[in-house]
Amino acid sequence: MYDVIIIGAGPAGCRTAELLAKSKKKVLVIEEHTKIGEPVQCTGLISGKLLEIHPDLPKNIILNKIKTARFFAPSGTNFSLSVKKPALVVDRAKLDKWIYSKAKQAGAEFKLGMQFKGFQKKSNNLIIKTNNGNFETHILIGADGPLSRVRKLAKIKADYTQQIFSQKTIVFGGAKRGRLLQGHRPGEGKFGDSADLCFGGEYFNWFVPISKTKARFGGPSKEMKFKGESGGVCRYGLLKTAQKGNIYLVGDAALQVKPFSCGGVVYGQIAARCLAKAIIEDRDYDELWKAKLAWPIRKGLLLCQFYTFPNWLKSLLFEIIVRTCSEKLLENLDMDFY
Ligand SMILES: Cc1cc2nc3c(=O)[nH]c(=O)nc-3n(C[C@H](O)[C@H](O)[C@H](O)COP(=O)(O)OP(=O)(O)OC[C@H]3O[C@@H](n4cnc5c(N)ncnc54)[C@H](O)[C@@H]3O)c2cc1C
Numbered sequence: 001m002y003d004v005i006i007i008g009a010g011p012a013g014c015r016t017a018e019l020l021a022k023s024k025k026k027v028l029v030i031e032e033h034t035k036i037g038e039p040v041q042c043t044g045l046i047s048g049k050l051l052e053i054h055p056d057l058p059k060n061i062i063l064n065k066i067k068t069a070r071f072f073a074p075s076g077t078n079f080s081l082s083v084k085k086p087a088l089v090v091d092r093a094k095l096d097k098w099i100y101s102k103a104k105q106a107g108a109e110f111k112l113g114m115q116f117k118g119f120q121k122k123s124n125n126l127i128i129k130t131n132n133g134n135f136e137t138h139i140l141i142g143a144d145g146p147l148s149r150v151r152k153l154a155k156i157k158a159d160y161t162q163q164i165f166s167q168k169t170i171v172f173g174g175a176k177r178g179r180l181l182q183g184h185r186p187g188e189g190k191f192g193d194s195a196d197l198c199f200g201g202e203y204f205n206w207f208v209p210i211s212k213t214k215a216r217f218g219g220p221s222k223e224m225k226f227k228g229e230s231g232g233v234c235r236y237g238l239l240k241t242a243q244k245g246n247i248y249l250v251g252d253a254a255l256q257v258k259p260f261s262c263g264g265v266v267y268g269q270i271a272a273r274c275l276a277k278a279i280i281e282d283r284d285y286d287e288l289w290k291a292k293l294a295w296p297i298r299k300g301l302l303l304c305q306f307y308t309f310p311n312w313l314k315s316l317l318f319e320i321i322v323r324t325c326s327e328k329l330l331e332n333l334d335m336d337f338y
Contacts, residue, residue: 002135005027008251012264015099016143022106030115033113046090048083062091068194071318072200075315077315114132117131141248159237162233163203196208243285254289270292275289
């Protein structure tokens with residue numbers, strides 16, 4: 001019998017497992033893949049807040065630090081945003097493995113290569129069914145990503161918008177200079193010094209340098225398809241509730257993702273702490289995570305209206321920003337909580 005069973009050994013599931021195991025809960029994490037962190041479905045661009053959450057983050061997980069992002073309108077009009085705290089480009093597989101190792105050290109048990117199939121109520125507990133046996137628990141946590149089976153089977157209602165992305169790693173030298181993306185003008189300024197985000201399509205396309213010669217390059221799969229390369233699904237929205245009785249959701253499973261960029265690593269780490277606190281101190285989880293994330297998600301959803309504008313209007317808004325916003329104002333923007 002377990003206190004908590006977590007489905008999914010991604011960063012949100014493993015962080016929740018670590019915090020619960022540290023407070024002496026008997027925790028089991030079930031992960032369908034046999035290797036933690038793989039396949040990688042992430043660009044790895046994460047705000048410096050990750051270092052506040054994990055001050056002990058090993059240096060070898062950080063591939064690059066980026067102080068400047070350049071935003072390109074469909075017309076090519078662009079502005080740079082230099083932030084005081086650099087954003088990190090991380091090796092996602094290594095990051096996931098490190099968070100996993102911390103959970104293991106704290107005493108969480110893992111079953112890799114095991115798939116969650118469903119659950120059944122047994123008085124106040126739950127029987128968790130997998131492809132390799134059943135397990136009993138007081139609490140079930142769905143940290144099983146955007147397509148969460150736990151969310152579906154628990155019938156937790158989720159209104160979301162979905163993006164499907166395609167991404168590949170390119171060597172700058174091998175890539176044609178000129179327009180990689182609609183409106184992209186990498187020739188202006190040094191190619192590779194900044195993360196370049198281009199807004200000519202239905203969402204945005206990105207060019208994120210992971211070193212002096214390599215970059216991750218991607219966008220919605222409708223606009224770019226790279227055979228055999230990484231990509232994946234993102235879903236965003238604001239859940240009314242991420243809990244139902246003794247079943248909870250965290251991370252992408254709970255749509256705890258920045259709507260404007262689909263970045264979910266930091267929000268998942270923040271929510272994991274809220275969930276662990278709620279379970280350990282018998283507090284209301286929704287109250288805790290919403291106090292931290294509901295407003296930023298709402299703001300992000302509002303900002304997403306931008307994506308529905310025609311290209312001429314997007315370009316006009318860029319012109320207005322370029323003409324009216326001072327660099328000082330822009331540099332104070334927070335990548336996670338704009
Ligand atoms: C192309 C792309 C680029 C991205 N770039 C960024 C970025 O630059 N920065 C950023 O912050 N975020 C980015 N994201 C989002 C980020 O990857 C997610 O927000 C993050 O991985 C969510 O973590 P999680 O732990 O909630 O879920 P996940 O990392 O999705 O982990 C869920 C785990 O559950 C397991 N699982 C699922 N179903 C089952 C089951 N039935 N049984 C057992 N195990 C199961 C999965 O195998 C997986 O390991 C990107 C996403 C995509 C698709």
